[in-house]
Amino acid sequence: MRLLFLIALTSLLTSCASVKPQPEAFTSAEQAIAAAVRAGAEQHSPVELRFAREKLAEARKGMEYKQFDKALYLIEHSEINSELAIEKSRTAEVRARLGEQARENEILREDFERTFGESFE
Amino acid sequence: MTRGAVLTAVLMAVTLAACTSAPKKDLALEQVRNQLEELKSNSDLSGYAPLSLGEAERALRAAEAATGNATYRNHLLYMADRRIQIARTVAQRQQLENELQALEDERNRMLVRASQLEAENARMEAERARLISQATAEDAERARQLAQEARQREAVSARTAEQAREEAEQAKALAETSARAADLARQEAELASEQAQSLRRQLENLQLRQTESGVVVTLGDVLFETAQAELKEEAMASLVEVVDLLQSEPDKKIRIEGHTDSVGSAEGNLQLSQRRADSVLDTLVSLGVDRGRVTTAGMGEDFPIASNDTEEGRSRNRRVDVILLDD
Numbered sequence: 001m002r003l004l005f006l007i008a009l010t011s012l013l014t015s016c017a018s019v020k021p022q023p024e025a026f027t028s029a030e031q032a033i034a035a036a037v038r039a040g041a042e043q044h045s046p047v048e049l050r051f052a053r054e055k056l057a058e059a060r061k062g063m064e065y066k067q068f069d070k071a072l073y074l075i076e077h078s079e080i081n082s083e084l085a086i087e088k089s090r091t092a093e094v095r096a097r098l099g100e101q102a103r104e105n106e107i108l109r110e111d112f113e114r115t116f117g118e119s120f121e
Numbered sequence: 122m123t124r125g126a127v128l129t130a131v132l133m134a135v136t137l138a139a140c141t142s143a144p145k146k147d148l149a150l151e152q153v154r155n156q157l158e159e160l161k162s163n164s165d166l167s168g169y170a171p172l173s174l175g176e177a178e179r180a181l182r183a184a185e186a187a188t189g190n191a192t193y194r195n196h197l198l199y200m201a202d203r204r205i206q207i208a209r210t211v212a213q214r215q216q217l218e219n220e221l222q223a224l225e226d227e228r229n230r231m232l233v234r235a236s237q238l239e240a241e242n243a244r245m246e247a248e249r250a251r252l253i254s255q256a257t258a259e260d261a262e263r264a265r266q267l268a269q270e271a272r273q274r275e276a277v278s279a280r281t282a283e284q285a286r287e288e289a290e291q292a293k294a295l296a297e298t299s300a301r302a303a304d305l306a307r308q309e310a311e312l313a314s315e316q317a318q319s320l321r322r323q324l325e326n327l328q329l330r331q332t333e334s335g336v337v338v339t340l341g342d343v344l345f346e347t348a349q350a351e352l353k354e355e356a357m358a359s360l361v362e363v364v365d366l367l368q369s370e371p372d373k374k375i376r377i378e379g380h381t382d383s384v385g386s387a388e389g390n391l392q393l394s395q396r397r398a399d400s401v402l403d404t405l406v407s408l409g410v411d412r413g414r415v416t417t418a419g420m421g422e423d424f425p426i427a428s429n430d431t432e433e434g435r436s437r438n439r440r441v442d443v444i445l446l447d448d
Contacts, residue, residue: 069192070192073192073193073199076196076200077196077199077203080200080203080204081203083203083207084203084206084207087207087210087211087214090214091213091214091217094214094217094218094221095217097221098217098220098221098224101221101224101225102224104228105224105227105228105231108228108231108232109231112231112235112238115235115238116235116238120235120238
């Protein structure tokens with residue numbers, strides 16, 4: 001009873017806070033950052049990757065101040081930035097492949113035009 | 122730029138509104154809503170990421186629906202903004218992948234086209250090679266035909282030459298035959314000529330004249346050995362002529378008269394003329410004249426036919442007359 005009161009009091013004091021984030025949530029966010037790094041985010045999406053790391057760091061800080069809701073939101077912010085970083089990295093790689101393909105086609109076309117004459121396609 | 126500004130605004134809103142019952146941040150919501158509307162109205166991107174776009178819309182609805190707790194609302198706004206960014210980049214990627222696909226299709230089309238052209242070139246090359254080889258074959262065939270024709274011509278020439286040779290041989294043989302025939306004819310002609318000459322000589326020796334008694338053939342002195350009764354060897358041919366003449370009239374009688382010149386005694390001349398007449402008789406009989414048709418007479422020197430004063434006259438007077446008597 002005394003414990004429940006304390007919890008209720010703490011909840012009031014920390015305002016909005018309701019559920020303490022589980023360690024798994026942090027692990028999940030860490031893994032998302034690692035996945036973004038693997039996807040090439042350091043190169044293709046450095047801003048979002050930085051946000052993901054900063055949000056996670058803030059979330060840990062929030063845990064220290066018992067700001068659990070804030071920590072929870074920040075974990076979600078970190079994860080969605082990792083997700084965005086991964087999507088941006090994938091898009092960047094497709095864009096790079098597109099450029100390569102365009103160059104390759106150009107070389108091929110010149111090559112064939114040399115071989116078969118200007119009438120090639 | 123816009124995204125950065127929105128992001129900054131959202132972050133500011135989130136920071137300001139964190140855990141406080143702040144007033145409605147309609148500005149931040151408007152900005153996020155505009156972001157989504159802008160993405161949806163972008164005809165290049167809107168169709169490419171329906172799932173991500175749906176998630177972004179749900180996130181925005183959630184943010185719009187959130188009341189009271191500003192921190193929670195700002196959190197949802199932030200999440201909606203991120204969802205919009207994700208939808209945008211996914212849509213962009215889809216668009217890029219379509220472009221990539223188009224480029225790969227183009228590349229494949231070029232490769233197919235190139236292989237077609239290559240095959241076409243190879244076909245043309247093969248056709249050209251075939252034509253060249255055909256031309257070569259035709260040349261060879263032509264050469265073969267020319268050689269064949271040349272061989273045939275050669276054969277014909279050989280045959281012609283053979284024929285010509287044979288004809289030449291035949292002609293030569295014919296010529297030889299002709300030559301032989303001509304030779305023979307010539308010989309015969311010569312012979313005939315000789316015979317004719319011989320007869321002429323004989324007839325020269327035989328003096329033929331018609332008298333009242335009949336045809337008289339006079340055998341000249343040259344037919345006898347000098348002062349002898351015997352006829353010379355060569356006189357026989359003349360006598361054969363005489364026999365021919367005599368036998369042409371077999372029914373007529375024959376009288377053989379011997380005559381001399383006036384040299385020597387009359388008695389001696391008479392005897393000599395008789396012996397010469399007899400000698401001629403014997404010879405004529407030996408040549409087939411019937412002895413019964415013939416009479417002989419030695420006439421001596423009393424019936425000269427020329428003057429006895431000259432040698433030429435005396436020679437003419439030494440003679441034997443063979444007379445084919447008329448009836």
